[in-house]
Amino acid sequence: MSVSELEETAVAIRRSIVSMLEKAGSGHSAGPLGMADLLTALYFNILKHDPQNPSWEGRDVFYLSNGHTAPVLYAAMAHSGYFPVEELATLRKYGSRLQGHPERSALPGLESTSGPLGSGLSxxxxxxxxxxxxxKDFTRFVYVMMGDGELDEGNIWEAAMYAGKYKLRQLIGFVDRNYIQIDGSTEDVMPLEDLRGKFESFGWHVLEIDGHNMQAIIDAVGTAKAVGSRPTVIIAHTVPGKGVGFMEYDHRWHGKAPDAAQAAEALAGLPRAAGKAQNA
Amino acid sequence: MSYPLNPDLHSDDVQREPIRAGFGRGLLEAGKRDESVVALCADLTESTQMSLFQEEFPERFIEVGIAEQNLVTVAAGMAHAGKIPFTSSYAAFSPGRNWEQIKTTAALNDLPVKVIGSHAGLNVGPDGATHQMLEDIAIMRVMPNMVVIAPGDSIEAEKATLAIAQNGAPAYLRLARDRTPIFSTTDAPFEIGRAYLLREGADVTLAGTGTMTYELLIAAEILAAQDVDAEVLHVPTVKPLDEETILASVRRTGRIVTAEEAQRAGGFGSAVAELLGEKLPRPVRRLGVDDRYGETGTPIELLDAFGLTGRHLAATIAEFIAGLDAGSDR
Known part of the structure; x- marks a missing residue:
């Protein structure tokens, strides 16, 4: 898939996120929209996976540690063929495979259960x-997406030390660096900076990118794979609520779903692509 | 009745060994039988007896450092990749400190992560209340999918370790630090989910888990001298509970006393009381630690002070039965 096709797919995924949250009536908006480009790059370019055979033994593994951003994961999985896009409308409903937070036993293709923060990196x-x-030939990689707010958890730094000690070259982490958490700015709630320096001092290779630049995301993963001696963390700078003007940069949209009018306004700003990407 | 007890059980110099030593041997054997068995430890390799495995399989032993949350979550990731991870620390820290991680990443995912809580109960002795884990049975048995086992001695701990290595489920194994009397034999049976009739009697059922089964056997002997004919059950698996064996015994005797080296609230006795309350309402007396913390002392001083030696148990049980027979103590 070309970069422009990936970008169109990311718009389709954002449209799905807005629609599913509106139908669910609750859930998290800002994080999933901000991570849409990262998850699109992963599910449509980076991950070696087979949506028809989710437990394929040769697959790369992806963990979503910040499980509250489940809508972006579900949308990426549906659009890449794990299940029908129509099923996204069941998010958070009784009997749905799309539980409020991802649950491994509910949906094939989920590597683990998450929601309580800080345990994905481990x-x-x-x-x-x-x-x-x-x-032994290092053909498979393990990816994990973390929110920046979740880095407050001690479990993360236990894992960071561990991965550094054992030089886990097949481990590639992403930090969705959007600077918001529920109570406000990450730097007010519990400052994370110098984040690069923290990971470096734990023995990690650190890359920083614009998390909305498709080519940059793909290139960073290529670099991470080539490092060959240490784990890599990619600090991806993102805009919370990206693509929906009235949500962007506003931490109040962290844990809120749009109502019908807000969803309509949001979708109007996310035009359907004319090209090959699926629309939902 | 066929449970082969140690014939020297009532001798003053009954053989003793830390229950955790049996775990160490069992883990080594489990590692030999299945190469997917790995062992992770949080800086207590010698204390938790993982050292035997570490020496034999250094490439399958992982030192995690003093990080109990990471201990079990790394294990969950290894289980995703097909490993059977055994994790060990003191019970006060694992599952004492990392309960939510165990729930979310091991139990909810129904992975074969094994949580080995060593140094449980009062018998850590001089270390004091912070290190005396008394709440673990309660917090682990409320967790769906989790198997909870408190072996009675080191011989049984070895069998239990092999059994959980093979059962494919998340499991909690509760071990004791102190040299504990051995009441079973290598020929004695062990199956997950089974309780065992150790001594037949008509007047009362005494059901013990972990280290308390030995004390109940001693108590039963003291009671016999007082013309009280006590039946003794050993219940190493607290969850899933062997309902059938417990109910059958209480149908015969009409009353039950439970004993555990743990908090009474929510523990093994509570599990038995829940069972009887719903299926066979009969008088129950739960013996254990009664809503307080432990303290510093030798293990025997503490068991004495908390009324959990055979002699104390016998006195409490005799009182319980006398009260029931007088028709008052309900």
């Missing part, structure tokens, strides 16, 4: 460590 590290026994 699981990814555990998987990457196990791969040192299983995948």
């Amino acid at each position: 699981q990814a590290a555990g998987y990457a460590h196990a791969l040192q026994h299983i995948d």
Whole structure:
């Protein structure tokens, strides 16, 4: 898929996020919209996976550690063929496979359960460590998406130390660096800077990119794979609510879903593509 | 009745060994039988007896450092990749400190992550209340999918370790630090989810888990001298509970006393009381630690002070039965 096709797909995924949240009547808006480009790059370019055979043994593994951003994961999975796009309308409904936070036993293709913050990096590290026994030619990679607010959790830094110690070269982390969490700015709630320096001091290779630049995302992963001696974290600077003007940069949209009128306004600003990308 | 008890059980110099030693041997054997078994430890390798495994399989042993949250979540990731991870620390820290991670990443995902809580109960002795884990049975048995086992001695701990290595489910294994009397034998059966009749009696059922089963056997002998004919059950698996064996015994005796080296609230006795309350309402007396913390002392001083040695248990049980027979103590 070309960069422009990836960009069109990201718009389709944003449209799905807005629609599913509006139908659900609750959920998180800002994070999923901000991460749409990252998840599009992952599911349509970076990950080695087979949506028809989610437990394929040769697959790359993706963990969503900040599980409250489930809508972007579900949208990326649906658009890439794990399940019908129509099923996105069941988000958060009774009996749905699309639980409010991702649950491994509910939906094939989910590698783990998440929601309580801070435990995704450890699981990814555990998987990457196990791969040192299983995948001796380093053909598989383990990716984990973390929110920046979630880096307040001590479990993250336990895992960061661990991955540094064991030089887990198949572990590639993303930090969705949007500077917001529920109570406000990450730097007011609990300052994270110098974030690059923190990870570097734990033995990680650190890259910083514009998390809305498709080519930059793809190139960063290519670099991370080539490092070959250490885990890499890609600090992806994103705009919370990206693509929906009235949500952008506003932390009040962290944990809120749009109503019908807000959703209509949001969708009007996210034009359907004329090209090949699916629209929902 | 066929449970082969240690014939020297009532001797003053009954053989003793830390329950955790049986775990160490069981883990080594589990590692030999299945190469997907890995062991993770939080800086207590010798104390939790993972050292045997570490020496034999250094490439399958992972030192996580003093980080119990990371301990179990790394294990969950390894289980995703097909490993059978055993994690160990003191019970006070795992599952004491990392309960939510165990729930979300191991139990909810129904992964074969094994949580080994060593140094549980009062018998950590001099370390004091901070290190005496008394709440673990309660917090682990309320977790769906989780198997909870408190072996009675080191021989049984070895069998239990092998059993959980093979059962494919998340499991909590509760171990004791102190040299604990051995009441079972290598020929004794162990199956997850089974309770065992150790001594037949008509007057009362005594059901113990973990280290308390031995004390109940001692108590039963003391009671026999007082013409109280006590039946003794050993219930190493607190969850899933062997309802059938417990109910059958209480149908015969009409009353039950439970004992555990843990908080009474929410623990093994509570599980038995829940069962009887719903299926066979009969008098229940739960013995354990009664809503207080432990303190510093030798293990025997503490068991004595908390009324959990055979002699104390016998006195409490005799009182319970006398009260019931007098028709008052309900």
